[in-house]
Amino acid sequence: MEIDDDLLANSDAGTEDDDEFVELAPEQTSAMDGMDPEEFPYDVLALEQVVTLMVDIIKEVRNVVEIPATTTRILLNHFKWDKEKLIETYYESDPDRIFADAHLISPSRKVAIACSKREIKPRYSVKENGEYVCEICYASVPEQLMSGLECGHRFCISCWTHYLTTKIMDEGMGQTISCAAHNCDILVDDETVMKLLSDSHVKLKYQHLITNSFVECNRLLRWCPTPDCGHVIKGQYVSDKPVTCRCGHTFCFACGQNWHDPVKCSILRKWIKKCDDDSETSNWIAANTKECPKCRSIIEKDGGCNHMVCKKCRFDFCWVCLGPWEPHGSSWYNCNRYDEDEAKRARSAQEKSRAALQRYLFYCNRYMNHMQSLKLENKLYASVRDKMEEMQKHNMSWIEVQFLKKAVDVLCQCRQTLMHTYVFAFYLRKNNQSIIFETNQRDLEQATEQLSEYLEREITQEVLRDIKQKVQDKSRYCESRRNVLLKHVHEGYENELWEYLDNI
Amino acid sequence: MAGGLPRRIIKETQRLMAEPVPGIKAVPDEGNARYFHVIVEGPAESPFEGGTFKLELFLPEEYPMSAPKVRFMTKIYHPNIDKLGRICLDILKDKWSPALQIRTVLLSIQALLSAPNPDDPLENDVAEQWKVNEAQAIATAKQWTKMYATRG
Numbered sequence: 001m002e003i004d005d006d007l008l009a010n011s012d013a014g015t016e017d018d019d020e021f022v023e024l025a026p027e028q029t030s031a032m033d034g035m036d037p038e039e040f041p042y043d044v045l046a047l048e049q050v051v052t053l054m055v056d057i058i059k060e061v062r063n064v065v066e067i068p069a070t071t072t073r074i075l076l077n078h079f080k081w082d083k084e085k086l087i088e089t090y091y092e093s094d095p096d097r098i099f100a101d102a103h104l105i106s107p108s109r110k111v112a113i114a115c116s117k118r119e120i121k122p123r124y125s126v127k128e129n130g131e132y133v134c135e136i137c138y139a140s141v142p143e144q145l146m147s148g149l150e151c152g153h154r155f156c157i158s159c160w161t162h163y164l165t166t167k168i169m170d171e172g173m174g175q176t177i178s179c180a181a182h183n184c185d186i187l188v189d190d191e192t193v194m195k196l197l198s199d200s201h202v203k204l205k206y207q208h209l210i211t212n213s214f215v216e217c218n219r220l221l222r223w224c225p226t227p228d229c230g231h232v233i234k235g236q237y238v239s240d241k242p243v244t245c246r247c248g249h250t251f252c253f254a255c256g257q258n259w260h261d262p263v264k265c266s267i268l269r270k271w272i273k274k275c276d277d278d279s280e281t282s283n284w285i286a287a288n289t290k291e292c293p294k295c296r297s298i299i300e301k302d303g304g305c306n307h308m309v310c311k312k313c314r315f316d317f318c319w320v321c322l323g324p325w326e327p328h329g330s331s332w333y334n335c336n337r338y339d340e341d342e343a344k345r346a347r348s349a350q351e352k353s354r355a356a357l358q359r360y361l362f363y364c365n366r367y368m369n370h371m372q373s374l375k376l377e378n379k380l381y382a383s384v385r386d387k388m389e390e391m392q393k394h395n396m397s398w399i400e401v402q403f404l405k406k407a408v409d410v411l412c413q414c415r416q417t418l419m420h421t422y423v424f425a426f427y428l429r430k431n432n433q434s435i436i437f438e439t440n441q442r443d444l445e446q447a448t449e450q451l452s453e454y455l456e457r458e459i460t461q462e463v464l465r466d467i468k469q470k471v472q473d474k475s476r477y478c479e480s481r482r483n484v485l486l487k488h489v490h491e492g493y494e495n496e497l498w499e500y501l502d503n504i
Numbered sequence: 505m506a507g508g509l510p511r512r513i514i515k516e517t518q519r520l521m522a523e524p525v526p527g528i529k530a531v532p533d534e535g536n537a538r539y540f541h542v543i544v545e546g547p548a549e550s551p552f553e554g555g556t557f558k559l560e561l562f563l564p565e566e567y568p569m570s571a572p573k574v575r576f577m578t579k580i581y582h583p584n585i586d587k588l589g590r591i592c593l594d595i596l597k598d599k600w601s602p603a604l605q606i607r608t609v610l611l612s613i614q615a616l617l618s619a620p621n622p623d624d625p626l627e628n629d630v631a632e633q634w635k636v637n638e639a640q641a642i643a644t645a646k647q648w649t650k651m652y653a654t655r656g
C-alpha cells in the first residue's frame with residue numbers, strides 16, 4: 001500500500017514523478033475548475049499532521065490541568081474536543097466526578113492503587129536462574145524483555161505486542177486499551193503503545209483509531225472517504241464546497257459524498273436513502289447487460305458511451321431509453337425529459353402508485369447510468385494513454401497531446417454533474433425555470449454523449465492531427481454547457497426559484 | 505502455527521491434569537488438543553447440587569489473546585445460561601485477559617452456578633422468574649437438575 005508507506009516514511013507524497021510523461025491521475029490542485037468565484041480555503045493534512053494537531057491541543061490542556069497525556073486525550077474526547085469546556089468544568093466542579101463520567105480512574109488515585117497493590121502481591125513470578133516467567137505465554141525471559149505499566153503487571157514484550165495488535169486490529173480498540181492483566185484498569189498510554197508495536201500497519205491503524213474521534217468530533221475536520229487514504233481535510237469553516245484530497249478524490253466538505261453540484265447535500269442524502277431502500281431496483285438498473293431492442297441478442301456495455309450498436313443486427317440505439325439513436329443527435333432529443341402525461345391521467349390509487357414508480361425508475365435509470373459510465377471511463381483513461389504515447393511517437397510533443405487527457409477529465413466532470421442533475425430533477429416541481437433547466441440538461445447530455453463517442457470510437461480511426469481540433473472543440477463546448485447549467489441552478493438557489501416536491 | 509501447539513496450551517493442559525480443580529474434570533479430546541470435554545459438579549447448597557453438567561471448551565487459534573469458547577451440553581435452568589448452553593460471563597467476553605486461564609474460566613463457571621445473577625440475564629424468561637418468584641425458580645432448577653443432570 002503506497003499511501004501507507006508514504007505516510008510513515010514522511011516522504012514527499014504528492015510530488016510528481018519526472019519520468020512519468022503521461023500522468024493520468026486526476027489533477028491534485030484544481031478543485032472543480034474554479035466554478036466558485038471565491039475559493040474555499042482548506043488544507044489537506046496527512047495523518048501525522050492530524051496527530052500533531054491533536055497533540056498540540058492535548059499539550060495546551062495539560063499545561064492547565066496537569067494530568068497524563070492519554071488521560072487528557074480521553075477526557076477531551078469526552079468533551080467532544082471542546083478544550084474550553086473541559087477546563088471550565090474541571091475547575092468549576094469536582095475533577096473526580098469528571099474522571100468517573102469519562103470512565104477513567106483519577107490519576108492521583110491511580111498511583112495510590114498501583115503502590116498499594118504492589119506491596120500486597122508481587123506482580124510477576126521470578127525464576128531461580130533470574131529469568132521471569134511471562135504469565136501469558138509461560139516462557140521464561142530475561143528481565144530486559146519484560147515490560148509493563150505503572151500497575152506493576154509485567155509480561156514479555158512479544159506477548160504485549162501480540163496483545164496490542166489483537167486489540168487494535170481485531171477489536172478495533174484504540175481509545176482505551178487497558179493492561180493485559182485481568183481486572184486491571186490501568187490504561188496503556190499512547191507512547192507505550194507506539195514503543196511496543198513494530199508493524200507499521202498496526203501503528204497506522206492505532207493512530208487512525210485515536211485520531212478518528214478527534215476528527216469525527218471536529219466540525220472543521222473531515223476524513224477523505226477513499227478507503228485506506230488516511231488524509232484529513234481541514235476547512236476554515238463549514239460549507240458545501242468541493243475539496244480535493246492528495247489522493248485525487250474530490251468530495252463535498254459538508255457531507256463527504258462525491259462532489260454533487262448542482263444538487264444540495266440534504267436532497268442527495270434523501271435520494272441515496274431512497275436508492276438504498278430500493279436497492280433491488282437500483283441493482284437491476286445498474287446491470288451491465290441488456291437485450292438489443294430489435295433482435296433481442298444480449299449486449300454488454302463495456303465503455304461509458306451510451307450510443308450502442310448491436311453487433312448482430314447493427315441497430316443503433318440508446319442504452320438508457322432503448323430507443324433508436326438517431327434523434328439523440330438532433331434537436332428533438334428528449335431522452336432526459338420525463339413525460340408527465342401518463343402520471344396526470346392516472347386516476348385510481350393503483351394507477352397513481354404505478355405512475356410514481358415509473359417516474360422514479362426514469363430518474364434512477366439515468367442517475368445510475370451516468371454513474372456506471374463514470375466508472376467505465378477509467379478504461380478510457382487507459383486507452384487514451386496508449387493513444388497519447390502513439391502520438392508522441394509521431395513527433396507530437398508531450399504538451400501537445402495533453403488535450404486528450406484533459407478531454408477525459410471534462411467527460412468525467414460532465415457525467416458527474418449530469419448524474420446529480422437527475423437527483424435534482426427528481427425532487428423538482430415543474431415551473432418555467434425547471435423547463436430551462438431541463439433544456440440545459442439536454443444540451444449538456446447530448447454534448448457529453450458526443451464527446452464520449454469521439455473518445456471511445458472515432459479516436460482509433462481518425463488521422464492524429466485531425467482529431468485534435470475535433471476533440472478540443474467538443475470538450476470546450478461540453479465545459480461551457482456544464483458551466484451554463486450550474487450557473488443557472490446556482491442563480492436559482494440565490495433567487496429561490498426552485499420548488500421541491502415534498503410528497504416523495 | 506499449523507501443527508505446533510503453543511507452549512502455553514501444553515503447560516496449561518499438563519497442570520490441569522496434574523492438579524485438577526475440585527469438582528471439575530477437563531480432558532482434552534484425543535483428536536484435538538484444543539478441544540476439552542468438561543464435567544462440572546453442581547456446587548453444594550446450590551439448586552444444581554447432585555447434578556453433573558457436561559460442557560465443551562474450545563481454545564480458538566488466537567487463544568490466549570481471545571477467550572476460550574465454552575458451552576453447556578447438559579440442559580440447565582439458569583438465568584445466565586441460554587437454551588443453547590451459551591454462558592453470559594464477563595470474562596468470556598469484554599473482560600477477557602490473556603493472563604486468565606482455562607482453570608480460572610472453569611472456576612468462574614462453577615461460581616456462576618453457586619450465585620446466579622438475574623440482573624445480567626441471557627435467558628430473559630428464566631431471569632424474570634428468578635426475580636419474581638425465587639423459590640419457584642429454585643424449585644424448577646432443582647427439578648431440571650434431577651431430570652437432565654443426574655445419571656441413572
Ligand SMILES: [Zn+2]
Nearest residue numbers: 134137156159
Ligand atoms: Zn509472553
Ligand SMILES: [Zn+2]
Nearest residue numbers: 151153179184
Ligand atoms: Zn496492570
Ligand SMILES: [Zn+2]
Nearest residue numbers: 224229245247
Ligand atoms: Zn484521499
Ligand SMILES: [Zn+2]
Nearest residue numbers: 252254255265
Ligand atoms: Zn454535500
Ligand SMILES: [Zn+2]
Nearest residue numbers: 292295310313
Ligand atoms: Zn440487435
Ligand SMILES: [Zn+2]
Nearest residue numbers: 318320321335
Ligand atoms: Zn435515450
